[in-house]
Amino acid sequence: MSTEPLRGRARSPAIAAATAAGAVLALQAWINGRLGEALDDGVAAATVSDGLSFVLLAALCPFLPEFRRGTGRLARRTRGGTPALRPWHFLGGIVGGVVVLSQATSTAALGTALYTVALVAGQTLSGLCVDHRGIGPGAATPVDARRLTGAAVALAAVTVPLLGSLTAETIWLALLPFAAGIGLSWQMAVNGRLNAVAGSPYPSVALNFLLGVLVVSAAMGIDLALTGPPRHWPHDPLLYTGGLLGVAFVLASVLLVRHIGVLVMGLAMVGGQTVGSLVIDLAAGGGRPTGLTTLLSSAAIVVAAVLASRPGARPATTPSEPSELSDQHTPVPERQWT
Template sequence: MTLPSTPRHRPPGTGPVPSPRPPAVRPACPPGAARSGALPLAGAVAGGAALALESVVNGRLGERTGAMAAAAWSNTLSLCVVAAAACFLTGPRPAFAALSTALRSRALRPWHCLGGLAGGGMVLTQALTAATLGPASFSLALVSGQTLCGVAMDHLGLGPGAPRRATGRRLAGGLLAVGAVALPVLAAADAGRTLALAVLPFLAGCALSWQMAVNGRVDEAAGHPYPAVLLSFAAGTALTVAAVTVAAAFSQLPRLGSGPLWHYGGGLLGCAVVLSAVLTVRRIGVLAAGLAMISGQVLGALVLGPLTGQPPAHQGAAVAGGALLIGAVVLAAPAGARLRSGAGRGN
C-alpha cells in the first residue's frame, strides 16, 4: 500500500509550493511545412499561366473554325480526357457516393454542380475575343472580373469556408482592378471596339469566380477532386455543344478543318487549369490559390504578348496595367491573410 506523500516543510515567508508546469508546447510545424505550401502555390501559378496560353490556343482555333466550334472542341476534348482518367483512379466511386449523400441531405444544392457553365462560357469568350484583344488585354479583363466579383463571392459566402466581409479596402481593390484594364484597352488602335470586346472576358472573369466557389463546395462535399472536375467539363461541354447546335440551325455546320496541331490542344490546357484550381484550393485556401492563379495569368499573358506579335506600345500599356492589377489584388486580399500550409481542407 502506498502512503500519500506529505508536503515538505518550507521556511516561513517563502510562499506556497509551486505546482510543476508542463513545458510550453509550440505549434507543431512539421519538417518541410514551407515546402508543402510552396508546391501548391507553384501549381496555382502554373495553372494561371496555362489559362493565359489556353486563351491564345482557343483564339487561334476560333479564327479558322469559328468561336463556337473551337469552344465545343476544347470542352469535348477536356471531358474525354477527364472521363478516361477514371479508369486509372480508385477514389471516384466513393467520392460520387459522398456527393450524392450531400445532395440528398441538401448540404449541397444541385446548382453547385453547374460551375462548368461558367467555364464553357469562358472558353466561348476566349475563342471570340482573345485573338483580337491579344493575350495581355484578354487576361487583364478576365482577371479584373475575377478580382471584383471574387470580393462579392467571399462576402456572400458562396464558396467553402466562412464568409469574408467586403470592406472598403477590398472594394477599392476590385475597382482598381477594373481600372487596370483601361490602359491596354485604350492603347489599342481601335479603342472603342476593343473596349466593347473587353466586356466579354470581364463578365467571363466574374463567372469564373462563381465557378471556383461552387467547385470548391463540390470538392469539399465529395472529399475528392474528381467529381468537381468531371461535372465542370460535363456542364461546359453541354453548353458549348448546345451553342453549336443552335448556330448550325441558322447557318452551315462549322468544320474544324486543317491547321497546326497545337491549335487543337486547348482542351488539354483546360484540364490542367481546372485540376490545378481544385487541388490548390484544397491545400492553401481560396484566397492564396486565387492570387497565385492571377499572378500566373498576368505573367503568362505578358510573356505571350511579344510572341504573338503584339505591338510594343500595346505591350507597354499591358505591363503598366499588370502592375496596377497586382496592387488591386493586394488591396482586395483580406488584411492579415496568410498562407495556411498543410491545413488540410482549409478554404
C-alpha cells in the first residue's frame, strides 16, 4: 500500500473523497441526533452508535493480515525507533467518543447546520495549533497572519448565529460540538502518525473505536444511575446506522491524510460537512430552521478554512510502508511538547 503524497491531477479523487467524508460526518450527526431524540437519551444513542461500530470492527479486524502486521509494527515502535511514538499518540479515539456524544445530545436541538458550524469552528482553531506543533505525520506549519485571520473568522462565524437566541442552553449546547471540533484536528494528526508507522489504517481505526466505546460506556453508566434505561427503542433501522458511518469516516480520514496532507484534508472535510449539513437540514427539516445567519456562518467557516490553510503548503509526507523484514522509517519531524 503506497503512502506517498499525491500531486497534481492525481490528488483530485482523493480531495473529492475527503469532501465526501465530511458529508458523511454531517449525516452521522443527523442520524445520531435523531436517535437521541427518539430515545430521549443522547448518551444511550451515542453508546449504540459507537458500540455497533466496535462490534463490527472486533469481528472483522482479527482476520485482516494488514491489521495483524500493522499492530505488530506499532508494538515494536513503542519500544523505540524513529519516528518515536508517545503514549498520547494512541489516545485519538477518546475524541471519537466525545464527538459521538456531542452529536447525540445537541444536533436535534441546534440543527445539523448550526451543529456543524460549531464543530468546524473548533476544528479550524485546533488545526492552527496541531499544524504549528507538528503533531501530525509531517513537518510543522508555523502560524502566520493569514492563518490567524482564519481563526478569527471561525470564532465570529460560530458566535453570530447564537446572538439572536443567547440562552444558557444554547451556549452550552454549542460548546459541545465546538469542544469536539477542537479535538477532531488533533485526532486526525495522531491517527495519521500511527498510520504512517503501521503501514495500515486498520490498527488506528480499531483503537479509535475501542477508546470511543470506553468513553461512551462510562457516560452511559452515569446516565443509567441517574435516569435509568431508555423506555422506548425506535423501529426505524436507519437510526442505527450512525456507527457504520463512523467507521467509514475514520477509515477514510486515516487513509486520505497520508496522500493529501492534514491541511487539504481538513479543508475538504469542512466543505463536505458544511454543504452536507445544509442539504440535510433543508431536506429533512426538524431542529432549528436553517436561516440566513446560519447560511452566512457556514459560508464564513469555509472562508476561514481557506484563510487558515497556508498558501503553497506542501502536503505532509509520510514514510513508505515498512517491509516485513525491516522496521526502519524515514524520520518524521516533531516538535516536542514541554
